[in-house]
Amino acid sequence: MTPPAPSGIASNESAMSGEARRARAIAWIKNVHDDVTALFTRLDRGSEFREDTWDRAEGGGGHSRVMIDGATFEKGGVNRSVVYGRLPALAAAKLGGRGVSDGESQFFATGVSLVFHPRSPMIPTVHLNVRYFELSDDDGNLRDAWYGGGTDITPMHPFPDDVKHFHRTLASICDRFHPSLHTRFKPWCDEYFRNTHRNNETRGCGGIFFDHVRPGEDASGMDAATTMAFVDAIGRSLTEAYGPIVERRRDEPYGERERNFQLVRRGRYVEFNLVHDRGTHFGLHTAARIESVLMSLPPLAAWPYAPSWEPDTFESELLQMLAPRDWLAD
C-alpha cells in the first residue's frame, strides 16, 4: 500500500510517478537552458557558446555553456545540472526540507544558473537561476518538493531607467501569476544580495529572489501547474527584462574612468560570491566541477585601496542607486 501523501505535497504532483516528475523537471530545465542560450547568443552579436559536459561521481552531471571574449559579453556562462543521491537528515533539514525522518533522504535537484559580465560598463551584469528540488524517503515516496530562483542586475553605471525597466518587467511577469508574488520576492532579493562586511551594501540593484516555493502550497495559493508556469516564466524573463537594456546601452560611449569603476564594482561581486553566496558555497564544499561553480566570477576585477568618490559624480550616483527602493514608484 502506498502511504498517504504528506499534507505538504499537492495531490496531482504526488500522483505522478517520481520518475515522470523528475523527467518532466529535467526536460523543463533543458528547455530553459536552450532558451537563455539562444537569447544570449542573439544579444552578444558575434560569439558562440563553448559547451563543457561533466559528470558527478555521486550521481548526475551538468552542461556548462560559456561565452569568452564575446562581442558584447566579456565573460558569461549558463550552467544546467541534475544532481541526485543520498543526503543525511541534517543536511536535508538545513536545506529547508520538511517531512524528513531520521537517517538519510534521497534528494534530486535540477536547475539553470547564469551570470553574464558585459564588456561595456554601461550594461549591467546579470544573474538568473531557477531550480527544482525534491526529497524522498527510502521507498521513493515524495516527502517535499520546491522551486527556488530569481534574477537580479548589477549596474556599473547609474541609469535609473534601466533598473526601473528591469523591476517593472519582473513585476508584470509576477503579476500574471499572482498579485502577491512581486511584493514578497522583491524585498527577499534586496535582503539576500548583501555584502554584510561592507556595511551591508547590496551587490547590485536587485530583482527577485525566492526559495521553498512548494507546488500547490505557496502562500499565494497558486496551484501546482501555476507555480511551475511562474518559475518557468522567470527562467525566460530576461528576453523582456534584460534584452532591451543591452540593446539601448550597447553603443553608449564610455572611457577609462567608467571601466575602472566597473572593475571595482566587479570586485564587490567577487566578494559577495566567495564570502556570502549560498549557491557558491554549496558548490565549493561539494564535489561539483569547480570551473562551473566559479564561472560566475568576472573576467577581471580590481581592489584599489579605500576608494572614495566625490559627490555628484556618476560613481557616487551609482552607489546611491544600490540602496533598495521601490522601483515601481514614479
Added chain:
Amino acid sequence: MTPPAPSGIASNESAMSGEARRARAIAWIKNVHDDVTALFTRLDRGSEFREDTWDRAEGGGGHSRVMIDGATFEKGGVNRSVVYGRLPALAAAKLGGRGVSDGESQFFATGVSLVFHPRSPMIPTVHLNVRYFELSDDDGNLRDAWYGGGTDITPMHPFPDDVKHFHRTLASICDRFHPSLHTRFKPWCDEYFRNTHRNNETRGCGGIFFDHVRPGEDASGMDAATTMAFVDAIGRSLTEAYGPIVERRRDEPYGERERNFQLVRRGRYVEFNLVHDRGTHFGLHTAARIESVLMSLPPLAAWPYAPSWEPDTFESELLQMLAPRDWLAD
C-alpha cells in the same frame, strides 16, 4: 592572595604585571611595523606609505600603512593593530585558549600583518604576520598567552632559486633559535595555504606558519625570552629572505603573457583569502575596519574560464612548483 599561575604560563612571564607585559608587546609590534615599513620603502625605490589610523569601538585600533601604485609594488600594505575586550568562553576556546572557565574572558591581541603585490610578475607576492595573544580571567590573572605568525611567498613565475633562497633563509633564522622549529613550521605552512576547492592547490610556495607558540612552553623547550626573540626575528626576516629576490628580479623583462598569468594567479590568491583564510574571516565577521582587512587583495585579478597550460611552458612549470617539497634539499 594571587592564585598560582596555571602550569601553562612560564613563571617569568606571569610575574610581570599584565600592564607591563602588554606594553612590551605593543612596543615590540610597533617596532616590527616600523622595521618592515622601512624595508618596503627602500625596496619600492620611489613611493612612500600612506598611513590611516583607526579606532575600534570595543577597544583598541590600528595603523594601516598602504603603498598604492608604487614603483615596484602595485599595491601593498602593512597593518599593525591592538585589540582587546571581553570574549565569550566559547570564542576563547575556539581560538585555542586554555584555562578558560565558564563565562567571558578578557582578551588582548596585537600584531603586524603585511601583503605586497609587486607590479612585475617576475617578483613573488609576499605575506607576513606576527601576533601575540593573551587571555585573562576577570581578576586580570593571565590564563593563556601565545604567539602566532609566519611568512610565505607566492611566485607568479617559476624561479626555483628564489623559492630556495626564501626557504633556506627562513630555515637558517629558525635554526638560530632551535633546530626543531623549521621542521615543524614549514609543513604547517604548506598545509594551511590551500585552496581545498581547487583540488587542494597551494596558494604559493609556502614558507613557515605557526600558532599557539606559548612563551617558555613550546615543544622545542625554548624559554620565554628565546620564544619572543624567535617571533621577532620572523617579523624582521624579509630583509634577508625577500629583499634579495626583489633586487635580482626587478629588471627581469616580461610581456603580456607573464602579466596575464600573474592576474590569474592573483585570482587564486583572492579565492584563498576570501574563502579560506581564518584571519580574513575574523576581520570580516568582527567590527574591524574593512579596508584594512581587505588590503591583502590584489589591485587587479583575472578569472578566465577553465584556463589550461601546455606542458613545458612557464605557466605549467609554475604550477608544478606549487606542490610542496623540501626546498632545502639540493
